[in-house]
Amino acid sequence: MAAPLSVQVEFGGGAELLFDGVKKHQVTLPGQKEPWDIRNLLVWIKKNLLKERPELFIRGDSVRPGILVLINDADWELLGELDYQLQDQDSILFISTLHGG
Amino acid sequence: MLWQVLEGLSQDSAKRLRFVPGVVFADEGAACGQSPEDRAKTLAEVKLVLQTVGFPWHIVALEEVFSLPPSVLRCSAREPVGTEGAYKAAVDSFLQQHHALGEEKQSRPCPQHPQGRAGLPTASQTEALSRLFNSVKTLTAKEELLQTLRTHLILHVARTHGYSKVMTGDSCTRLAVKLMTSLALGRGAFLAWDTGFSDERHGDVVVVRPMREHTLKEVAFYNRLFAVPSVFTPAVDTKAPEKASIHRLMEAFILRLQAQFPSTVSTVYRTSEKLVKAPRDGCAAGSPGPRCLLCMCVLDVDTADSATAFGAQTSSQLPQTQPPVAEAEAPTVSRCRSGMGRAQHCCRMEEDDPRARVIEQLCYGCRVNMKDLPSLDPLPPYILAEAQLRSQRAEAEQEIQECLPEAHEDGARPGATSAEQEGADGRVACDHPFV
Numbered sequence: 243m244a245a246p247l248s249v250q251v252e253f254g255g256g257a258e259l260l261f262d263g264v265k266k267h268q269v270t271l272p273g274q275k276e277p278w279d280i281r282n283l284l285v286w287i288k289k290n291l292l293k294e295r296p297e298l299f300i301r302g303d304s305v306r307p308g309i310l311v312l313i314n315d316a317d318w319e320l321l322g323e324l325d326y327q328l329q330d331q332d333s334i335l336f337i338s339t340l341h342g343g
Numbered sequence: 344m345l346w347q348v349l350e351g352l353s354q355d356s357a358k359r360l361r362f363v364p365g366v367v368f369a370d371e372g373a374a375c376g377q378s379p380e381d382r383a384k385t386l387a388e389v390k391l392v393l394q395t396v397g398f399p400w401h402i403v404a405l406e407e408v409f410s411l412p413p414s415v416l417r418c419s420a421r422e423p424v425g426t427e428g429a430y431k432a433a434v435d436s437f438l439q440q441h442h443a444l445g446e447e448k449q450s451r452p453c454p455q456h457p458q459g460r461a462g463l464p465t466a467s468q469t470e471a472l473s474r475l476f477n478s479v480k481t482l483t484a485k486e487e488l489l490q491t492l493r494t495h496l497i498l499h500v501a502r503t504h505g506y507s508k509v510m511t512g513d514s515c516t517r518l519a520v521k522l523m524t525s526l527a528l529g530r531g532a533f534l535a536w537d538t539g540f541s542d543e544r545h546g547d548v549v550v551v552r553p554m555r556e557h558t559l560k561e562v563a564f565y566n567r568l569f570a571v572p573s574v575f576t577p578a579v580d581t582k583a584p585e586k587a588s589i590h591r592l593m594e595a596f597i598l599r600l601q602a603q604f605p606s607t608v609s610t611v612y613r614t615s616e617k618l619v620k621a622p623r624d625g626c627a628a629g630s631p632g633p634r635c636l637l638c639m640c641v642l643d644v645d646t647a648d649s650a651t652a653f654g655a656q657t658s659s660q661l662p663q664t665q666p667p668v669a670e671a672e673a674p675t676v677s678r679c680r681s682g683m684g685r686a687q688h689c690c691r692m693e694e695d696d697p698r699a700r701v702i703e704q705l706c707y708g709c710r711v712n713m714k715d716l717p718s719l720d721p722l723p724p725y726i727l728a729e730a731q732l733r734s735q736r737a738e739a740e741q742e743i744q745e746c747l748p749e750a751h752e753d754g755a756r757p758g759a760t761s762a763e764q765e766g767a768d769g770r771v772a773c774d775h776p777f778v
Contacts, residue, residue: 255563256575259582295582307598310563317564337567339516339559340594 247271247278250333251287257309257338262293271328278328280311280318299336308340366393366400367500369493377577388574395572401500406468408492413729415499418546418639475721476579482588484715485579487528491637491709492723501548513552516559516597519611524593530708532643535618544639558608635706636730643706701730 251267258265271278271286281303288296299306304324311318312335313326328334368389372382386402393400479485501509513521522538525531536542542550554562566573585595601607633642698719702710713719719727 254567254573254575256577256581258575259577297584298582307602308594310560312564312567315568335567337563339563340598 246273247328247330247332249283249328249331251283251291252333252335253338254335255338256340257299257336260293260295260299261291267291279324280313280326280328280334281324283328283334284324305336306340308338310337310339311335312337366396366398367497368393368400368402369496370402370404371489371493371578372404372576385574385576392572392574401504403496403500405489405492405496406465406472408496408723408725409468409471411495411499411723411725413725413732415495415502415725416636416639416729418544418634471721475723478717478721480715480717482579482583483528483590484712486588486590487709487712488716489579498545498548507548509548509550511550511552512554514554514557514559514562515612516601516608518552518555518615519608520590520594520597522611522615523597524590525708527589527593528708529711530638530706532706533638533640533708534615535620536640538615539618539620544634555612633704633733635709636701636704636726636733637709638706640706642704697727697730700734701727704730704733 248268248270251269253261253265253267261267269291271283274282276282284300284303284305288300292299297306299309301307305311311323313321314333315335318326370382370386372385377385389402393402476485476488479488497509501507518538522534525534525537530537536544538555540552540555542552565571583591586592597607597611634640635642701719702713705713716722
């Protein structure tokens with residue numbers, strides 16, 4: 243029973259190319275039974291925001307190796323990676339460090 | 344890459360680096376198929392960033408490779424290192440300059456360094472560049488060609504404006520990928536130069552990589568936390584699938600391995616640090632031997648080495664119609680006479696096959712790349728001109744060497760003078776292309 247969340251999703255380093263060139267997205271995640279975590283967020287992004295070439299952003303359950311994820315300007319590895327539970331007004335930043343997109 | 348270099352330069356105020364830097368931006372939009380509007384937009388963004396930095400900046404377009412002189416491909420002698428006194432004088436003059444600049448800055452809010460670019464590239468140059476890149480069959484060769492041309496262009500800018508060092512923003516991660524990619528492309532002999540801290544193969548201009556100890560993750564975090572402005576431009580391989588080129592494949596491989604074994608990148612990096620730039624076996628210390636036409640490393644292929652499988656592979660690329668080796672072995676006195684005719688004959692023949700002439704001046708890695716370029720015509724003229732010059736010079740040298748010992752062997756005066764005469768004539772015949 244998670245309430246709707248409002249988070250800011252940002253893309254940098256070229257990842258924005260897959261999202262129509264838009265870097266910042268203020269999204270409202272609908273309420274759902276399980277709490278929102280990064281895993282669910284990625285699925286949601288793939289379904290709603292990703293405009294093309296999903297394999298360049300997502301690989302299996304997680305992001306493609308080479309894409310950094312910052313949650314509130316902190317490395318997601320410190321916060322539990324995919325299992326981090328999102329909170330209202332969080333800021334998630336995806337930076338691509340890959341050479342080609 | 345630009346934002347990485349900027350980040351390094353932006354530490355100046357804290358660290359007081361003792362050199363006068365300039366920034367060069369190479370616009371490669373034409374090679375990537377960008378539209379002119381996109382390129383103009385990117386350039387405007389880049390100019391904005393460069394102006395806030397405050398250093399002299401140069402924007403060059405990749406199309407300018409078509410107007411480069413062949414001297415770019417020649418290794419110039421390095422300027423002698425200054426003595427202690429000279430160093431102190433240089434530091435003094437730098438501080439004075441800095442002082443003067445500081446005062447200027449206070450009086451004028453933005454010191455305009457009107458370097459900019461000489462002029463927008465012409466449409467024909469853009470088209471020539473697109474034609475060149477479209478004629479390359481594989482993405483791997485395209486990326487390698489792009490890197491080579493970009494290096495030549497930056498080298499030319501550095502030499503023209505009197506810079507002695509070029510700093511690139513290659514990070515630890517990128518260099519690890521580059522090391523593995525070079526191995527896969529057959530450039531194993533030059534790993535120390537391609538991935539080391541300093542690269543002195545060009546002689547007077549040294550390429551240094553000050554960022555090579557920082558991983559991309561560190562750089563990305565730094566840029567984010569310190570709000571370093573960045574401009575993103577699509578590259579040749581943007582949005583390419585994973586197996587499109589060797590570079591992409593290696594990058595995916597290393598990054599995926601890094602995700603599971605976090606010490607991968609640093610291990611590869613440490614290995615690259617241990618590489619030593621040793622001279623080639625059998626070469627005298629003074630004369631390093633011929634250099635590759637494109638990458639300017641000392642050649643790692645032996646044209647005379649046909650006994651090994653490697654030698655057979657490299658020499659089989661030359662066409663069968665070239666008989667200069669066979670002719671050189673004929674030990675007759677009249678050989679020089681025919682030698683002179685041979686020189687002209689060979690010049691004519693090699694005009695029929697300029698591809699072989701260029702290929703034999705390349706290192707193994709560059710030869711493999713050239714396989715994916717069906718025709719050498721779209722290449723910028725400076726490459727072909729330098730190739731022609733080098734092959735004619737090599738022929739002339741061979742000519743002279745073969746003529747002079749012949750005179751000693753015969754011992755007969757008339758034979759000697761005629762041989763020398765023929766040798767001199769042969770030299771003259773081949774000398775005319777020299778400037």
